[in-house]
Amino acid sequence: MTANTVAISPQGYLQAQSRWHPLEFAFWLATLLPFVLFPDYLSLASQIAITALFALSLDIILGYAGIVSLGHAAFFGIGAYSAGLLSKYGWGEPLSGLIIAATVAGLVGFAVSFIISRFRHFTLIMITLGLGLLAFEAANRAHWLTGGSDGLQGISMWPVLGLFRFDLYGYTAYTYSLATLFLVFLGVRRLINSPFGLALRGIRENWVRMPAIGADSRAHIRKAFTIAAAIAGLAGAVLAQTTENVSLESISFQRSADVLVMLVLGGAGRLYGGLIGAIIFMVARDQFSGIAPQYWYFWIGVLLVTVVMVLPNGILGGLSHFYARRKRK
Amino acid sequence: MSAPALSTRGLSKAFGSLPVARDIAINLPVGARYALIGPNGAGKTTLINLMTGMLTPNAGQILLGEEDITALGPQERVRRGLARTFQINTLFAGLNALEAVTLAVTERRGRAGRFWRGVGSDSETIDEAYDILRKLKLGDSCYQVTRELPYGRQRLLEIALALATKPKVLLLDEPAAGVPPEESGEVFEAVAGLSDDLTLLFIEHDMHVVFRFASHIIVLVGGSIFTEGTPAEIAADAGVREVYLGKRKHG
Amino acid sequence: MLLPVFGVLFDGIAYGMLLFVLSVGLSVTLGLMNFVNLAHCAFAMLGGYVAITLVNDFHWPFLGTLPAAFAAAAIVSVVFERALYRRLYRASDLDQVLLTIGLAFISVAVAAYVFGTTQQPVETPALLRGTIDILGLGLGKYRLFLIGIALAVTLLLVAGLEYTRFGAQVRASVDNQRMARGLGIDVDRTFASTFALGSGLAGLGGALAIEIVGLDPNFAFTYLVYVLIIVSVGGLGSIAGSFAAAILIGVSDVAGKYYAPELGAFLIYLVMVAVLMWRPAGLFGRR
8 A cells, every 4th residue: 555645634544444344334234144044043143143252352362462362261161150150049130140240250350361461472372271271170170160061050041131031043142142242342343443452452563662662561461351351251151141051161272272263264453353253163163063073173274274374364364465455456 | 960861870781691781880961962882792782771671780770860760660761751762673563653653652641541432532642643753754654554664764763652752861772773875864864853852872883973963972892881982082092993993884 | 018109109200201202392492493383292193103003004013113203203394394384483473373283183183084083002012011020019111111211312312412513503592592593503404403303202202102191193182281281381492391390290190190080180280370470481491
């Protein structure tokens, strides 16, 4: 792109960055299609929305602040178990359950953020892995609380807003998940386009320069991590409520690894990357659910190698690169 | 007598058994234009790293004005008015110049924690950022992403980022390093145009530049101060010439 | 008569020695180039399957397959290093993690396809079967052999590092890469050689592991976690560190299974996180 962008004022330029692109409207309208086109797949659609929300939360720390976490499912699981336990012990109101679960996950995230913000590179990767595995083991061992490998039973949700029961066909579930995803997305979009979002990008772009401009990178990371943990917990809570079940899978390494793959596939640091990645990954997994897990992971492996060697910024990165080159011609 | 803008006392640092700074004492009066010269490996960048807090000294003190900043972290020192540029571009490659300087100004104003309002809503900050860019002739390329800027412009952006922190003391590490001759003039004009209350210490290898801009020269050799004085004194100093004898002039 | 606890200790040390052989290569390459190779245990798995094929299909003696496993893993690692890894030396941590995990996934699928998903047995020589009685304790001959091999490897590595020119180059590069380059050391080539050596050792470890823990396609991931823990706790680039950490983890794991099975892996993860928080570069690491 040439430097000649006509006489747009600096403020105008920065404001234009956060303006909604027509494709975004198209995307969100398209999320309503499953109601009409795939009414038999609404449970899957709900799962996709939940996973997309989870991927969005990881994007905040990975795509924007540059923190590689191999244990993010810990917060997803904490949110899921919190929401599940709340219902199991008598409080089945969905919306307040979400808020409480997200808060619990956020508080744990806040505590952990003090550890996370002090390390980088390999040490940080190993610490996130270790903490994630610890969370899994804790959930696994605490049968009395979590049900261990049998999963958490006895969840029963009250109707949303007192009106909408979680039905077998998934209409309520998908509406609920999608609405949560959209609302949180609006918030995250705001965050990304805020001064804080710019600071996170600064951290990702050049860690060394940040203190040299007077920035307290660690404080920024703690804040971003806490927010990401709360949103991940929120996603987990939605899963617990819509499926009325919580299993160890929600806090497993597999979930942490899968969401990382989705985010990288779609393109980290591009807001929609996690959403696109989640859609493609989950649809593909549903279509290929018959094959043995190791062969599924074979293709994931091929995908990862391809993305790293050929499409470093994922699908969205590749598309924007392609589009930018076409514009030059 | 007012305190110097920046001073160090007995500053020493060693990596294991390798000393890189020996008992360094420097005094920069307010508004000074001091140059720090010396052969490669003399420890000039190390000294800047010590002053800015990127390295912890083994002994000694650093004072900014009257305040002892030795125990403060790098961002704290920047907040108190001590800024630096890097010899090798340390820029936000994926941000454009406007975003980068806006970020720096935002941090200075303590508004970087805000996540509910857009970057574009803070007109004061943006105006200040654009102003800095304009003064360094970066205004018309400010929407271009940093990694696509020509090298000379990137060096100017280095300075812009430092200026955005409204420093009282600015340490420039080879500001025109690697800049092709056609563009280095711009960089030096920028340096020359800096305000008179700003105290400058710059590392430089090009003696023409040193003699043109500096009022006082400090010569660093092997981690300790070899000698210091006015440009005339240094030019006449046989010891200094000997230290540089046989050493090729590096850009 | 020796108490059973010594038996547990012996088993733990043997297991630790196996883990050491598996881990030392990763520790050195991480310390050398900060290249995160999560496919490391896939090379170990390769060594194991090479050994199995040679014994079961080609009737090689088990002991003869050990150098073959080493060589196979080393050669394959050279191929990967040339084709893929080389381009990512200066890439981000994330890219390295993703590429190597992807390769590990692929290797698991290939192994499952070729060898099936069940554990493969291998016939060890009669020499190594059974136990030797020492002070009333039956010490497994295979485990003694394992300890012997691991100690021999350790000695060779340490001697190699200290007394050969190549070893000096490795030490210099681990210590300060920029300065090493400045001195004219071809750090990239040193890394490639070290990487081959480390992967070869992993392959050897994989072959040795069959008798102790069994070999199935999931080996590449099951033991990756242990190896990563050993490397991060022991310290990147430190042979002594890997040795100490491997013994610590080996003994803890065996003792844990014997005395406190409910604790399981929890303790090991906790130890790792705690050590890393206290010493981010590992117990014996630098930086």
